[in-house]
Amino acid sequence: MLARSLRQVLPGARSSILARSTALETLKPASRYAIRTVTTDASAGSVKGPVPDAHDEPFTIHLAEDAFETFNFEKPPLEMEVTKKELRDMYFEMTAIRRMEMAADKLYKEKQIRGFCHLSTGQEAVATGIEHAINKEDQVITAYRCHGFAYLRGASVHQVIAELLGRRTGIAYGKGGSMHMFCKSFFGGNGIVGAQVPVGAGIGFAMKYMDRPNTTFALYGDGAANQGQVFEAYNMAKLWNVPVIFACENNKYGMGTAAGRASAMTDYYKRGHYIPGLKVNGMDVLAVKQASAVAKKWTVEGNGPLVMEFVTYRYGGHSMSDPGTTYRTREEIQAMRSTNDPIQGLKQKILQWGVMSEEELKAVDKEAKDLVNKEVQEAVEAPFPEATAKNLFEDIYVPGSEPDYLRGRIAEETYYYKQ
Structure with a gap:
């Protein structure tokens, strides 16, 4: 079709177009694709004033200056309050999710888990930060990279792994698998690309219809962001001022295609046009929490929907069948793991701020490891559903x-x- 179109244009214009096209192809990938301006530094930030001895006493921290970008929306405050207990809980939760996903990876390679399996290794800060900004009466719906969300919403490690193994004790009794996990206030885990976005708008409408002071996070990936149903959901949510947060987890690649090759505009937080947008460092769990809290407040106060973009990164492939190294370099992956890892970033903050010692963090690591190992083994030994x-x-x-x-x-x- 492109060749046919070129033949129809004037000869001079045709040669000009071809020249520009050739020049574009010779550019390096970094020049052709959109450059991220929100940091992905997971360890940036500082503490203001002394850290209290009490574990539940709040103290103030300052986030990185480039943690957020906005579109027709006021920038969230860079100062926020946290407690020692909350920082410890976040560290434990992200570590437990990481270990759970690593266990799923191992079981899949042993062929104990079959079918589709999409892991969120590297993206733990998104689910954890959101969960610490909302309550159990708020609603969450996401795509198939859902294991961490299910765990934080109330599922046990046993239930998640048993579901992947097709066991009766799984969260969906072994009938759903990786892409179908549900619990109270969590609507999955959805396998159809982008389909959860209009469903999320409907859940948000239900919150408004029942006059509940709750919001709904409808999460999707950068690959799903180009789906027509996403924009249909935007439109209806804005028309009815639905309290829903359309949250794009931009992990840079839709399956094996770089975002810049699939999307004419990679500023996903601006795609609502008539809906305000907020772009967030998705590798910093504290930035995610702060932005998510602001987003919830905005939506439940009757301002209608909000579009968010969490700038994050997945270390593995799109799914277990994807090695993840044919469309990006191993050096790129290693650079993200070594400099922007959400768990190590939070660990560095905890140590720098004197919240916990190295030995105390090792104890948390052991606690998470023991929990996951125990529940994974129980899941492996659990029975299959009777036929x-x-x-x-x-x-x-x-x-x-x-x-x-x-x-x-x-x-x-x-x-x-x-x-």
């Missing part, structure tokens, strides 16, 4: 609302609920 009609037909209807019967593939496989 019964009762197990097959359960959870189709809300308990108590079932019809008298439901047909199977043929009439002889009809299942009667009220037996």
